[in-house]
Amino acid sequence: MTLPAPLTGVVPPVCTPLTPDNEVDTASLTRLVDHLVSAGVDALFVLGSSSEAAYLPDRHRRTVVETVVGHVGGQLPVLAGAIDMTTLRVNDHVDAVTAAGADAVVVTAPFYTRTHPAEITRHFRAVAAHSPVPVFAYDQPASVPLKLTPDVVTELAEDGVIAGLKDSSGDEGAFRACLMGTRALPGFSVLTGSELTVDSALAMGAHGVVPGLGNVDPEGYVRLYRYAKAGDWERALAEQERLCTLFGMVEVGDPARMGRSSSALGAFKAALQLRGVIDCAATMLPQVPLSAPEVERVGKYLAGAGLL
Template sequence: MTRPTSEASLTGVVPPVCTPLTPEHEVDVGSLVRLVDHLAGAGVDGLFVLGSSSEAAYLPDRHRRTVVETVVAHVAGQLPVLAGAIDMATPRVRDHVDAVTAAGADAVVVTAPFYTRTHPAEIVTHFRTLAAASPVPVFAYDLPVSVHTKLPADLLLGLAAEGALAGVKDSSGDEGAFRELLLAARARTDITGFRVLTGAELTVDAALAMGADGVVPGLGNVDPEGYVRLYTACRAGDWDRARAEQERLCALFRMTGVGAPSRMGGSSSALGAFKAALHLRGVIACPATAVPQVQLSPEEVGEVGKYLAAAGLL
């Protein structure tokens, strides 16, 4: 049965899909399709392409277009597809919104502007402008580690009340602010259907207990079944089972540090580990990450394999 793709359906487990590459650093379409099947077969509730775990910052526009077109065509409406439209400022982001919605994305995910030092009034104008131009719902992406701006609850909820934002993916790591956002959203009578999704893989049980609507876990590429079990246990109120699943996933997440900080940055290590794990599990053909990221060594890939085996995934 085809699932609805309105903003009201964007809850649950929505993995940020990795972008498989060939050794020549082109998009590996066959591996991308297998990855989508791997995620859909696990029972996820949606897919988020062209986010951080997709290496969107490294992909030229033609690769971004290939990713969105491939995923949208392959899921054929069976799952909602959110697409990142991430760039430095409003005119460039609007071009990305046009491109991903023309390709069939069901919603777009947008950060605050970056590179320039931006005032909150300019951030509000940014989101209002994009919402007015977008034919699909707009989700804010709260990612201060990358854009150097934390999106405050009053800004997000003011835009939600106007109808400019359908929700937020919170990757801020600020659990206190996350809770304040949930409490403030609950208290507003002028907002309905505003979705709050956590991007924190390690505290999903806590986020759902606070009232979050779902999770966007990078590690969900590797173990989507684990996050579906975790979400299901939380929604059933089985907190003992949820805690056990969360702790298993926390142990698996340690794979993301196999190369950092001695040889590479944390992002290179984490994305390299996700891709190495997908390669070891037979999902993608090549574990290459985009230039200029440092590639994992054979020894580091072996360490990733040990984490997979300990988690029961090999």
Template sequence: MTLRSPLTGVVPPVCTPLTPDNEVDVGSLVRLVDHLVAGGVDGLFVLGSSSEAAFLPDRHRKVVVDTVVGHVAGQLPVLAGAIDMATLRVLDHARTAAEAGADAIVATAPFYTRTHPAEITRHFRLLAQRCGLPVFAYDLPVSVHSKLGADLVLDLAAEGTLAGLKDSSGDEGAFREVVVGARSRADITGFSVLTGSELTVDSALAMGADGVVPGLGNVDPAGYARLYAYGRAGDRERARVEQERLCALFRMVRVGDPARMGGSSSALGAFKAALYLRGVIDCPLTADPQIPLSAEEIERVGKFLAAAGLL
């Protein structure tokens, strides 16, 4: 389908279900997509952080984008992560996404190398020139170790290089600067500003954000669809109540014992455990070398689901 401009609404970063032998579980992935569509989401983002893109070999990435684009069949826009260390590697992923029929790519700044803002700018310009799809910038400094400055993003938006921004920086002041700039600059049109924070969607929408890319949206897509609808309608009280319910549910990401696993293992394991307990996917396994949740930790995830009215 043609990507609407700007992209708005709830665009969850789709988890990647795996089989016990670490292959993509295509059947579970299709059920997850159906679960998200039934929940009222407005688009899908595959191969992002919550998709475990950093852990997946290229053949797994291809299976994911081929499966989701093929199954959605134009019902919703599909954004594909083309996340890798530098431009030529990102372009390889972008070609795979384009061949599958994805509607846009999502890319971070280059990483591993020590990158100057001029090189980040050049990176996004080359992607836009060569990949043949709209490009969304993914601001994720905790992982790529460079922050996408508001001026850099807005200037690239003005020249048509970027179609949007997914902001997972945690810097609310810089996020506001991009939102205000995108609305006030006459040379920027059709640019989408999306928050990646599950916990501050109500305030982001009040600022003027176009939408949200919530990892927790895998677990409760209908909740985020309601939150988005309340926020866009200006119903701040209902938005606040729904946001607080989702904040309580999000506490599941801390069920993992920090003495034996990292925060990513705990959070992604909790999302997958929740999908497993809800009957959406067959196996809650996360990709190696992440540490799996214990049976007791999975049981605790179930308690969060029950408290949120999801079991």
């Protein structure tokens, strides 16, 4: 389907349900899509960080996009990550996800290699020239060891290279600078990837949110977005603070035996299983699974938020 310009609203980065033997659980994936669509989200983003894209082999990535695009059937736009270390590898992913029906691609700066801002802009220009669909830049310095500067984002936006920005940097000053630098571009979309500061991002002029926690509670983020757009900041604040409390589930994992990714993604999947959306809470190797007591703590967060 045609991607709206700008893209606005709630765009959850869809988790990838897995079977116990590390295959994509397509039945659970379609239930998860139904869970999100019925909540009123505005688009879907597959193969991002919350989708475990970095852990998925190419055949899993292809299965995810084909399953989601086929199930959505044009009801909502589907954005797909085309994330890899260098330009030609990204272009291969662009070919694969667009052949499967993705409406836009989401691309980080190159990583592993040490890049200069001139090489970053060259990378995005080459990908955009190759891609048959709009390209969104993904600023994720926790995983890509550099930050997309507001100057780079603004230059690429002004030149029509990128259609939008998904900002997961946590740098609110730079986020505001990106909003200010692109405000005169009516079709450009700036989306926050922070679950915890959506109300303030929308107050600054952000077009929407890409919340990993939105897999668990999409209705909450839809309410938050609608309250903010209606100018009902008191209700927006209350909804945001409820979601901030719920987000505490990402800390249930013991840091002595697992990393933050295992804890956060494991919590999201455990919550989805407890809510009856997916069959199995497995995360992809080499992530460490949550223990039974940790899963029980996830359940307490859900109960506290009125989700069980």
